[in-house]
Amino acid sequence: MSAITSDGRPVGHASSNRTFPDGFRWGVATAAYQVEGAWDEDGKGQSIWDTFAHTPGKVAHGDTGDVANDHYHRYAEDIALMRSIGANAYRFSIAWPRIFPEDSGQPNKAGLDFYSCLVDELLAAGIEPFATLYHWDSPQTLQDKHGGWQSKEVSKAFGEYAGYVAERLGDRVKRYFTINEFRSFVESGYQGLNVPMPGGKTLHVAGAPGLELSDGELNQVRHHAVLGHGLAVQAIRARGPADAKVGFAENGHWAIPALDTPEYVAAAQTATREMNADFLTVMLEGHYTDGYLDRAGRDAPSFTDDELRTISSALDFTGIDVYRPHIYVQPSGEPPGYRTIPFSASHPKMHSEWHVLSPEVLYWVPRLVQSLWGTPSIYTTENGCSALDEIAEDGQVYDTDRLMFLRANLEQLQRATSKGVPVDGYFHWSAQDNLEWNWGFGSRFGLTYVDFETLERTPKLSATWFREAARRNAVV
Numbered sequence: 399m400s401a402i403t404s405d406g407r408p409v410g411h412a413s414s415n416r417t418f419p420d421g422f423r424w425g426v427a428t429a430a431y432q433v434e435g436a437w438d439e440d441g442k443g444q445s446i447w448d449t450f451a452h453t454p455g456k457v458a459h460g461d462t463g464d465v466a467n468d469h470y471h472r473y474a475e476d477i478a479l480m481r482s483i484g485a486n487a488y489r490f491s492i493a494w495p496r497i498f499p500e501d502s503g504q505p506n507k508a509g510l511d512f513y514s515c516l517v518d519e520l521l522a523a524g525i526e527p528f529a530t531l532y533h534w535d536s537p538q539t540l541q542d543k544h545g546g547w548q549s550k551e552v553s554k555a556f557g558e559y560a561g562y563v564a565e566r567l568g569d570r571v572k573r574y575f576t577i578n579e580f581r582s583f584v585e586s587g588y589q590g591l592n593v594p595m596p597g598g599k600t601l602h603v604a605g606a607p608g609l610e611l612s613d614g615e616l617n618q619v620r621h622h623a624v625l626g627h628g629l630a631v632q633a634i635r636a637r638g639p640a641d642a643k644v645g646f647a648e649n650g651h652w653a654i655p656a657l658d659t660p661e662y663v664a665a666a667q668t669a670t671r672e673m674n675a676d677f678l679t680v681m682l683e684g685h686y687t688d689g690y691l692d693r694a695g696r697d698a699p700s701f702t703d704d705e706l707r708t709i710s711s712a713l714d715f716t717g718i719d720v721y722r723p724h725i726y727v728q729p730s731g732e733p734p735g736y737r738t739i740p741f742s743a744s745h746p747k748m749h750s751e752w753h754v755l756s757p758e759v760l761y762w763v764p765r766l767v768q769s770l771w772g773t774p775s776i777y778t779t780e781n782g783c784s785a786l787d788e789i790a791e792d793g794q795v796y797d798t799d800r801l802m803f804l805r806a807n808l809e810q811l812q813r814a815t816s817k818g819v820p821v822d823g824y825f826h827w828s829a830q831d832n833l834e835w836n837w838g839f840g841s842r843f844g845l846t847y848v849d850f851e852t853l854e855r856t857p858k859l860s861a862t863w864f865r866e867a868a869r870r871n872a873v874v
């Protein structure tokens with residue numbers, strides 16, 4: 399009798415049909431405000447998240463990013479940890495107010511030096527740097543002077559900053575994401591983000607700068623954000639290295655088919671395009687859909703054709719942050735061609751209150767993005783889950799729920815690659831536990847546990863899983 403695996407397949411075939419394409423990147427991700435700390439060191443200016451977190455009642459338990467993981471001082475130890483868990487790519491973000499603390503246009507050399515050292519350390523460890531230029535921590539000075547992304551001046555300032563970074567780091571950093579999660583920061587920061595939850599409920603999330611704009615004003619902010627992205631792409635191409643590769647990282651309003659039939663898939667495609675008309679669609683198609691402009695009516699943003707051309711500047715890859723579907727869809731004979739299906743009240747979820755569990759989202763989103771926009775290369779720029787991690791008596795962290803999440807999600811991502819969807823890498827959110835925005839330090843997303851009293855780092859069981867998966871380039 400030949401040996402079989404626990405799920406009944408002959409040994410030897412166990413991982414071969416779960417393998418990712420050659421060259422697939424196994425990465426981990428963080429963001430400056432969530433890990434760096436050193437909030438006012440070496441000439442850094444204040445960011446809107448510094449201001450927001452310092453305002454009582456905005457972040458759980460009064461937690462702030464003042465120290466966070468102290469990554470600013472411990473980056474060498476953190477990179478050694480990444481290396482030990484088999485990561486070959488690191489997606490980090492650059493804090494804009496470290497580079498341009500004031501709106502005078504004067505760069506801060508010490509701020510740039512930090513990222514330069516970080517990049518050197520990564521390359522020495524054999525880890526490729528993937529830099530995100532905006533992960534929500536814009537300079538407070540730009541907020542005070544212009545009202546943040548309410549003004550086109552900030553889109554232009556973002557382009558300038560992006561070009562400067564690519565010029566200075568471009569000899570070693572070849573891959574850039576302009577903006578992380580347009581929808582999340584625009585809606586949570588400028589009006590309040592409404593997230594659909596099981597049982598027809600909605601979760602309301604308010605982030606920095608904590609404004610409550612009207613619908614029309616919000617649409618203009620959305621437009622300025624995508625314009626900032628386009629200006630950044632152009633600036634990176636003009637001032638960065640000739641071999642720079644550029645894209646964005648968006649957590650779209652992910653709509654997936656409730657059933658895998660051609661009619662349901664077509665409905666999900668229509669829904670994905672329409673529900674993301676304000677961000678993904680305009681960046682990848684160069685125009686706002688008629689449906690979007692009709693729905694917005696008098697609240698539609700004002701824009702020019704020239705701006706649309708900038709917004710849709712050619713990209714090298716599409717980054718997708720995928721945690722959950724926002725909605726299931728079914729076909730409909732009525733416009734717009736689909737109906738949304740609410741999550742049942744007992745639909746499973748992970749620890750974070752917003753985190754609906756549906757692993758097939760890792761299959762559908764790349765597939766729909768590819769079929770809609772024919773993007774040449776896709777990175778899963780974020781995926782992960784928070785868990786109630788605890789240090790066991792033997793000093794280890796046995797995050798079995800995260801193992802379940804990883805296996806289920808990566809199987810679906812592998813399914814997409816096996817059908818020819820060009821996914822070139824997976825970045826796990828996160829390298830380590832960190833400050834989870836409004837939820838503070840209580841929401842642990844890391845492969846490595848962090849004790850926020852001592853700042854000691856302990857890799858979790860999931861870090862071992864990740865190392866094995868990266869080593870075999872397969873779901874294990």
Ligand code: FCB
Pocket residue numbers: 429432578579582649719780827834835843
């Ligand atoms: C994403 C954010 C990231 C992190 C994860 C859990 O929306 O981009 O910073 O907080 O959620």
